[in-house]
Each structure stands twice: as structure tokens, then as C-alpha cells.
Amino acid sequence: MISTPTLTRRQFVKAGGALVVSASLPSLSSRGSVEAAGSTLDATKLASWIEIHDDGRLLVRTGKIETGTGMSAFYAQVVAEELRVRPEVISLVLGHTDETPDGGFSAGFLTGANNLRKVAAYTYQALLDLAAGALNAPKDALAVTDGVVSGGGRRISYAGLVRGQRLELTIPIGGSLPALDPGQPTGLSGLTGLQVSGTPPTREIPQYSVIGESFPVPTVAERVRGDTEWVGDVRLPGMLHARMVRPSAVGATLVRAGSVDRARFPNAEVVTKGNLVAVVSPDEWEAVAAARAVAASTTWSDWSGLPGHDEVTATLRAQPWGAPSHERGDAAKVSAALSAAAKTVEASYEQPFTRHAPMGAYVAVADVRRDGSATVHTASAQSQGLRVQIAHALGVDVEKVVVRWHQGPAQYGRTTWGGDGAEGDAAILSQLVGSPVRVQWTIQEDLAWSTVSPAWVADVKGALDTEGRLSAVHSDWYAPHENDARLLGALLAGAPSVTPLATNRVSTVWAYEKIPVLERAFAMPSLGADATSAGLRGNIMRTPWQRQQNFATEALINEAAAAAGADPIQYRIDHTTNPRLIELLRATAKEAGWDPRPSPRPGARRTGGGLLAGRGVAVMIRSDAPWVAIAEVTVAPDTGEVRVTRFTVGLDCGKVMNPRQLRLTVQGGIVQGLGEALTEEVTFDRQKVTSTDWTRYRIPTMGSTPDIRMVITSYDDRGINSAGEAPNALPPPAVAAAIFDATGVPPRRIPLTAAYVKKLLSA
């Protein structure tokens, strides 16, 4: 129910429930500690979302954050568009649980933008109502430019309309904030947060002026100047620095914690709870050096419950999978088509464990006070979910916990479910020592103990008719689940944690309407799930499920095209009716100079010296947007070395919010996906992860980055879409197809390392 907007005399309210406050605005992240726990703002009150200040600036609050792909620009653009102001006048408060109303995860900007668009639209209508009275002109005769309303020959600014008063307006809200929920895959409900409902009048795409411009991302300049307060920069009075001493194996338990040599480290202390071991000191370097010494003298039980990375596929194959946890498609039709097929193409595909691997390791600061209240400083993309997990681990009411968000290294999905990270360590240690504690993981620790994107195997089968067309595709995808974002600190300390469920989803969007399909996803617990640390905790990673499943089905399409002797682009066009996808396939092919012919290329070979050239294509539909990728590679058959020489990507994501940022985000996603295509693999022995530095978990470098070209098709007949996800999913199937083209051997596993490709070609 939407109330009638009314103005009352302004009163001081903590919740910022005012359209007027002051001329000074907090920056994107506010410095310093929080005095006391505070509740989330009342989302039904418009003023919890937007404040209009008397200097004409706007303060906008949302629980979503800036993940690095430009959300802080997009949110300002969306609000500015609806309110007819310039985005430069907007400041954002992001992610703090006590200063924002809505919560929700920051995976893509659309969930946040949809809320803010409606909030801004409600505000705009309220301001027009007020202006109609103030200007004594009918509402529909008013026009607004840059926050100034004109009508009846007079003008008044938004600031002038509300000066000294507060706007009372209630807006309809749906959804819920996170709560423990054992029935949910992640053990939490409400991760999408609150949604603004109703249908306030919003601008139509042809009217857009701010949306569609390359508005600079507000956080960029401060990062470049060195002004950003990163989560690792938070310092609280009396704060101790902590370094963790992790178990010797994934499931090892503490036998005896080492002790601190007082002569060398006079201010350091060892703190333990269960299998959680840390060294704290007021001086960070003392904590680092003392933790290394303590680690050397700490003893752990023996544990060797992992299969070792070379045994992953065999382990998955030996798993009793039971029924699929999710399936989509027409089983009867697919089964009938497979029985009637003139020919079938069948293949199994696989990928080992990979991980998010940001350049900065997890870091968090927690201040747990004697009264049980707690403030946690984080870079999590899910502050409200984290708040629930922290409260649960500490055994306090969620209302006693405040989570403050700060910029951090990008998270690529690992904190979307409201956990993973150093926050559990920090909160438990702070509770134990009675002081604020800053926990900085090392990169080695992060590459060993953070959550992973699980290994998988897939069996895909296609039915070909007598013409070589696909009459059905059946894809079965098997993997440990991706729902475990529990806090490592809570697990090791034996503190209460949520219970994730072993379920997976079919996440592909089938691009080929002419082919009946059955897709099934099977799930198992994490490898080493019984360990004290819960093993290799599976979690979502940028373009989750779809990234892996799409690799398998696109690889099969390429093998089917080859079996049919068809050009792989024309073969795709022949199996879809989606005009957007067909147009994009043609446009991307043109940009790449694609020469229509079947794969493998004439002269493809698997032996001999020199370099072979190949090209391959893959497509994906994500969030209703088609994507096309064409990879061009060289392969050295004698060494197996693959080089991607050029990558062309086409996308049609509807109205483009911010053209420059779209290009940068897509470009970055492609680079990230090339790492998954070529080099990335989490390795481990039977005890622990061994790919714990950048020489062993190998991500792309500038030198390995090819020329990336883009074809962007934008139509104004569809809404705005998200493009941060999808690009990283494109390189693996496109690069694999290009190797197939060059050598005549279809790779069925990523990463396409030199060693693997050499083995593949000599098999």
C-alpha cells in the first residue's frame, strides 16, 4: 500500500528518515568504528533509501555493494534517470547493515538497480505532487531538468521543495532479509533481500538520457589516488593483528598448539578454540613472524581423507549419485529421438577444481563487545547473510550484529552466499580476547582454505538424423555441490554453522529451440566433507553452474557439427529460431573474418613440428542475452602449447547502461575465462591443497592476453541487462573448439595446459 506523501517538520532521526539532513555527505565507505549495534533501516519508508539534501545532493542507500564491475556507477545512473538529476549529485551508502534498508546479494547489478529504479520513481512522483502544490500548477504540466521543477511559469528545486521538512511516504516491500533456514541449499533464506514492489511510472528506454552514457565509476578515481579505505585498512582503537595457524591437513585436529618465544615476540599471544589457532599482537609484523614460529611448533593429528587431484574424475565416477537434484527438458521426447537416431555422438567432459583467486587474500576486522554486540568489517557481497552467520557463530541475536562493508579485492561469487572469508576467525578471536581483532589471511592460506568451484564430469549424448541434424541432446552433469559458504573460523572453532544441502542446479539456457533437450544435474557432498574444516567446500563462482554445463553442451554441439560435416556457425543457426542469436552469430563471424567450412580444418594434424592454426565458436544465453565467442589459436603439436591469438566476442544485452564499463567488464571476463580454459587447476594431495601460490595456481598474465574484439548489438526494445557474468564462461568451449579445429582431436577436459594437450594429441 502506498501512502500519500506528506511533509512534516523535520526531526532528527537516526535512520536518516528525512529528505533533508545536512550538506556534508559520508563517503562511499565511512571511516571509524560503530558505537553500538543498529537495526537495518525500515525499507517501507522511502526516506530510508533516498535523502535529498539542501545543497541539492542526494544520498542513496542500498545493501548492495560495488563488486568492481561498476555497480556504483549504474546505481547512480538509474536513480538519476528516474529523478531527472545528474548522477554526479548522487552519493551512495552501500552494504552497511545498519545504514541500508534492503540487503540482497550483489551478483550482477540488476537486483539492486530494480529496487533503486522503483524507489527513485516513487520519490519522483512524490516530489511532483509536492511541486504541483508549491507551484500551483497541475502535475502533468510540470517538467523537471537537473532537479529543478518548472510549471506555471515558476521553478523550484527539489531541495527547495523539501527544505527543513521530511517527506513521509510508505512504499510496498516484498521479500525478506536473511535468516537461518535448514531447508535452503545454503542453509539461509532471504539472500535476495527485500524487493520494492508496485509499479510506479518509470521512464521508457527511448526517454533515457543518463542511462546509456559512459558515466565514470565513482570508486575508480579514489582508488587511483590511494584514497580508498579498503577493508584491510580499517583500524580500531585497541585492535590486535592476528595471523592464523591452519591445520596441517584439511581434516587434521589440534594435538598441541605451539607457544610464543617471549624473548623474540614479547607482545604476541597464542589464542585457540577447538582447531582454530591464531597468534595475535598489537604489531602486525610481530603477529606474522610469531605465527610462523608457532606454526612450526604446533602439532596436528594425521589426516589423509582427500583423493588427490589425479583421482578426482575416478572419485566422481565412483560416486553413487542417486536421483538428479534438478532436471529440465522433455525426457520422453529425448529418449525417443535417441532410440530413433541415425547416428549418435557421445562424449564425456570434465574439469578439475578451480577457484576465485583474487589478488588480495581475505581480511576482516571484528569488534565483539562484552554485552555481546558485535561489529564486523568486511568486503562481503552479502552483508545481511554474513550478519546472520556471524550472529549464529557467536550465539547472539542477529540484532546485536552490525556488518560494515568496505572495498576489497573482487570476490567473483565466493561471498555471495553470505560467508567464506576471515570474518568467522575475526569474530571468534575478538570474542575470546575481548579486543577488536583484524585477521589477514595470507595468499597461501587463501589459495588453500577458501571455497572452491567444484570439479565436475558430464556425459552428453546427441541424436543425429539422416541429414546430420541434431534431433535430441541429453546432458548429465555430476559435481559436488556449490552451496557451502560457511565461515572457516566457525567450522574450525566448532562454533554453530549453517548446514548446506548437497544440491545442484541446471543453469544453462538452451540456445537451440529446434533440438529437444534433457539436462540433469546431480550433486554430492564436498570432497572431504567429514573433515573438521568441511573439506574442499564447494561454492559458486562467476556464472555458476551454467559456466560448466555450457562447456559440456557447446563442446558436444561442436562435435556433432563435425560429425555432420557442417560449419559450426551455420550448424548453430540451423538449430535455433532465435533471431537475435542468429544475427549475433553472423555479426560476430563477420568481425572475426570467419570462413565458413567444417571443423577440423583441412590439413589438421596431431603430430609434427611447427604451429597449427585453428578457430572455434561457442554460444551462451544468459539473462535473456545471447553471447557468441570465436577463439583463434595456435597449437604446437610437439609441445602441446596453445596460444590464443585473437578472441572475438559478440553480445546483445539489450539497452546498454554504460558502454565503456560494459566493454571493460566483458574484456576482463574474457581474460578471466582464458585462465580457466588454459591453466587453472586446484591441485591437492591426500592431505591438503598444494596449488598455494601464483606459480602453482596459474592465472592469465598480460603477455598471455590476446587481442580481444567486441561486437555489441543493442536494441532499445528490451530492458537493461547484466553482462558481468557470461563472458568468463565463453573462452573454455571456444578455445577447446579451436584446438579441435587445428588438430582434429576434440579436447574434453579443461584446462588445456601444454602437458594435457600434448598427452591428448599423442594418445
Place this chain on the structure above:
Amino acid sequence: MAEMTLTVNGATRTVDVAPDTPLVYVLRNQFMLGGVRLGCGMSQCGACAVLVDGREVRSCVTLASRVAGSKIHTIEGLPALWAEAREGTAAGGLHPVQQAWIDEQVPQCGYCQSGMMIAAVDLLARVPSPSVAQIREAFTDAPPSPHLCRCGTYPAIIDAVQRAARAMAL
């Protein structure tokens, strides 16, 4: 503990820290310079890079005591460094490398970008107008390790380095 005198971004200060403290911790915790980023701690990623006498150094593996007496610059000190190089003519503005990083909107998450800008300043001091191949070489093959970016901003960095080179040649 040991007293050491460091000159950072033009200011000289004496600090009292453990003698084996790496420079990154002293810059972050004694000089309170948040532009210096702790990355891998093993000189494998370049996030912590700073300038010591104009050359890029990985502050995570450089003992603070070893650079006493040298001129240390972090990204916070780049505007003054540029103003000094141009005899004050550009005072108040950003270093052209920083301006190029903003103009090209290089950072995604931005965690690695302090080190990237430091590497760019180092490169442009030696090679005023680098080719794409020279930029790739500097960010990939120069010891002790490549400068790594997980968000994949490498193409934007190449554009920004070339933009900065043009601005610095004016």
C-alpha cells in the same frame, strides 16, 4: 626493535620497528599509506610495488632497513613526484599515469592497480613511448614476476600506459 629513518613521498621520518620488518608493513602501519597493498607477500604478483629511487621494488620482500636513505614513493606521492619532475608546473594535479588510469577507467576491483601504476611510472621513465610489445614485456617478463590482475584489466592497462606516455610527452 630498531630505529630507521625513511624518506617516503618526500617526508622523512624515523620509525621504531623490528629490524626484519618488510617495507610493506612499515608503509601501511607506520606511514599509514593505504595505497600500498599487501598481495602475495612473495614477490609473485606486484600488488605491493613502490618506487625506490625511481625504480619499482616489491615492498613485501624488501626489508625497510635496506631502503633507509633512499627516496621511496607510493601512489599517494606520485602527484608530487610529477610536479617535481616538471618543476612544479603540474602541482595539484595527478600524475599523468594516474590521470590515464582514471580516463581509461582501468580499475575493476582495483586491488592490484597501485602496483600496476608504479610499474607504469617505472617503465615510462625508461621507455618514454613504449610499444604494446614493450608494455607486455614490462608487465609480464620483467623480474621478479608478472604483475597479476585477476579482473583481467590488462587491455585497459595497455591503453592507459600509452595514453600516459602521450600526456607525458607534451
